[in-house]
Amino acid sequence: MKRTSFIDGARIAAGGLKDFASGLSTPTLRLGVTGLARAGKTVFITALVHALLNQTRLPLFDAQAQGRITRAYLEPQPDDDLPRFAYEDHVARLTAKERTWPESTRRISQLRLTLDYTPQGLIARSFGRDRLHVDIVDYPGEWLLDLPLLNLSYAQWSAETVASSRRKPRDALARDWHGLLSSLDPLGSANEHDAVKAAELFTAYLARCRGGDVSLSALPPGRFLMPGDLAGSPLLTFAALDVAPDADFPRGSLGALMARRYDSYVAKIVRPFFFGHFARLDRQIVLVDALSALNAGPDAVRDLQKALTDVLASFRQGANSWASTFFGHRIDRILFAAAKADLIHHSSHDRLEAILELIVKDAAARAEFSGAEIDIAALAAIRATREATIRQKGEDLACIAGIPEKGETIGGETFNGETEAAIFPGDLPANPEEALRGGLEGALHFVKFRPPLTAGRSFPHIRLDRALEFLLGDRFS
Numbered sequence: 384m385k386r387t388s389f390i391d392g393a394r395i396a397a398g399g400l401k402d403f404a405s406g407l408s409t410p411t412l413r414l415g416v417t418g419l420a421r422a423g424k425t426v427f428i429t430a431l432v433h434a435l436l437n438q439t440r441l442p443l444f445d446a447q448a449q450g451r452i453t454r455a456y457l458e459p460q461p462d463d464d465l466p467r468f469a470y471e472d473h474v475a476r477l478t479a480k481e482r483t484w485p486e487s488t489r490r491i492s493q494l495r496l497t498l499d500y501t502p503q504g505l506i507a508r509s510f511g512r513d514r515l516h517v518d519i520v521d522y523p524g525e526w527l528l529d530l531p532l533l534n535l536s537y538a539q540w541s542a543e544t545v546a547s548s549r550r551k552p553r554d555a556l557a558r559d560w561h562g563l564l565s566s567l568d569p570l571g572s573a574n575e576h577d578a579v580k581a582a583e584l585f586t587a588y589l590a591r592c593r594g595g596d597v598s599l600s601a602l603p604p605g606r607f608l609m610p611g612d613l614a615g616s617p618l619l620t621f622a623a624l625d626v627a628p629d630a631d632f633p634r635g636s637l638g639a640l641m642a643r644r645y646d647s648y649v650a651k652i653v654r655p656f657f658f659g660h661f662a663r664l665d666r667q668i669v670l671v672d673a674l675s676a677l678n679a680g681p682d683a684v685r686d687l688q689k690a691l692t693d694v695l696a697s698f699r700q701g702a703n704s705w706a707s708t709f710f711g712h713r714i715d716r717i718l719f720a721a722a723k724a725d726l727i728h729h730s731s732h733d734r735l736e737a738i739l740e741l742i743v744k745d746a747a748a749r750a751e752f753s754g755a756e757i758d759i760a761a762l763a764a765i766r767a768t769r770e771a772t773i774r775q776k777g778e779d780l781a782c783i784a785g786i787p788e789k790g791e792t793i794g795g796e797t798f799n800g801e802t803e804a805a806i807f808p809g810d811l812p813a814n815p816e817e818a819l820r821g822g823l824e825g826a827l828h829f830v831k832f833r834p835p836l837t838a839g840r841s842f843p844h845i846r847l848d849r850a851l852e853f854l855l856g857d858r859f860s
């Protein structure tokens with residue numbers, strides 16, 4: 384059932400007009416930064432803004448490398464209804480004596496970075512300086528994975544959700560919820576206690592699927608895992624029931640109650656996010672914790688692929704929306720980035736990129752995605768490790784070295800948070816197909832490292848400049 388209505392069109396028109404009016408004075412680029420919990424969004428935005436504000440050397444980001452960005456500064460953000468991204472707090476934590484990682488993204492936030500630059504061409508240069516606003520919008524990837532719900536009725540979503548929970552590896556994690564589900568009669572009379580209990584067990588099931596050893600990605604509704612300001616809200620008191628996709632529910636039934644709440648969730652949460660924020664983005668980076676998925680095994684990789692297919696389907700939907708037809712507004716570049724590449728040796732960076740490329744290519748084909756330019760990168764927004772070689776049994780092992788956080792363990796050793804350690808993280812296979820077939824489960828060894836000491840005024844990074852060139856570079860010509 385297609386739910387997009389005329390009212391939605393009018394709503395985007397209003398948002399689009401606001402963008403259009405503000406775009407007349409100074410060009411603005413709205414950059415979305417997303418990824419599932421702990422993918423590295425906060426660290427990425429903090430590092431990006433820090434590198435531009437401090438004119439860090441970024442050889443692959445041409446405008447900066449050529450010295451054409453003359454000034455970078457933060458300005459009040461355009462959308463008063465969004466919280467500001469807490470840039471200063473994040474930098475303060477990273478650079479404090481204890482050096483800790485910033486607090487992760489839990490809701491949407493925004494930051495406006497303004498860049499004064501000298502245009503590239505001779506003629507353009509003679510007109511003097513130019514200015515670009517980069518409005519960075521940070522939002523949980525869990526919310527993005529909700530967008531397919533715009534096109535699903537409650538019964539359709541329920542049927543799909545219950546069916547996937549019966550497949551491996553989800554089935555083992557859904558036992559409690561399944562137990563309750565079999566005792567609920569969707570056509571029987573509604574009972575608030577049942578609704579609350581079902582929502583509780585369903586949410587616990589989703590949280591288990593996200594757990595480190597299974598590391599699944601596609602788990603809507605996103606607000607159940609990442610509620611933002613809605614924690615404890617009645618809008619989240621529903622769950623899937625065991626029904627056919629075309630089921631109808633009589634008035635007063637449990638099914639009708641759940642369907643009403645699902646509809647409210649879609650109307651009051653998913654739809655405003657889509658039209659108010661998502662549909663207005665120009666560029667998007669999707670941070671992916673591909674290493675954890677590979678380490679968890681082929682089920683997690685398949686699930687990641689499903690999540691990325693849904694993400695690309697959402698972008699396609701964004702591209703075809705009424706706003707894009709009317710204002711020519713659509714996302715034209717998407718970067719999929721495997722974050723935390725500093726956790727593996729550089730000899731594996733290209734391999735990690737090749738693996739992610741294969742996953743994304745497949746997802747794009749499934750989502751029948753075409754339109755925006757897509758790039759893939761393995762990066763570390765803030766590099767916490769350096770490379771080292773250790774000799775073991777007469778063999779040189781390519782390692783990474785850094786200070787593991789206090790309490791981290793590997794091979795029976797527990798770290799104190801002060802001493803540097805060299806760790807062999809494992810190798811990625813040269814053939815990306817092989818990685819997707821599995822066999823890497825548990826073969827990679829990760830620990831959480833403390834943030835690095837800043838060298839002078841900049842954070843070390845891996846390929847952050849390449850990411851910036853793809854996301855922003857063409858806007859400084």
Ligand code: GDP
Pocket residue numbers: 418419420421422423424425426427484485486487488722723724725726762763764765766767768831832
């Ligand atoms: P968010 O939930 O997407 O905002 O994730 P964060 O940006 O807060 O990152 C989650 C955690 O991942 C951080 O606390 C760090 O431990 C780790 N992390 C993120 N980026 C990097 C990186 O570039 N290198 C390393 N070594 N760790 C990172």
